[in-house]
Amino acid sequence: MLHRVAPGASASAEELKEFLGPLVAKWWLPERWAFIETVPKTSVGKFDKKVLRAQYAEDELPYETLD
Secondary structure, three states: OOOOOOOOOOOOHHHHHHHHOOOOOHHHOOOEEEOOOOOOEOOOOOEOHHHHHHHHHOOOOOEEEOO
16 A cells, blocks of 8 residues: 655654554564655556665655654
8 A cells, every 4th residue: 555645744754653553563563764755656557666666775765663
């Protein structure tokens, strides 16, 4: 499920963790949260997970770590 933040609004990793906490199992909540402007897509419009994984592996995606 992909959710976008409304234009002009923001959400921190801590806020997202607090929001999701009562909705999902604790072990589902990530320790690292990466925020991106746009999702890379393949030529047919699917999310290009290979590009995201490569960007993450090369430290091109800034992320925030929570306890």
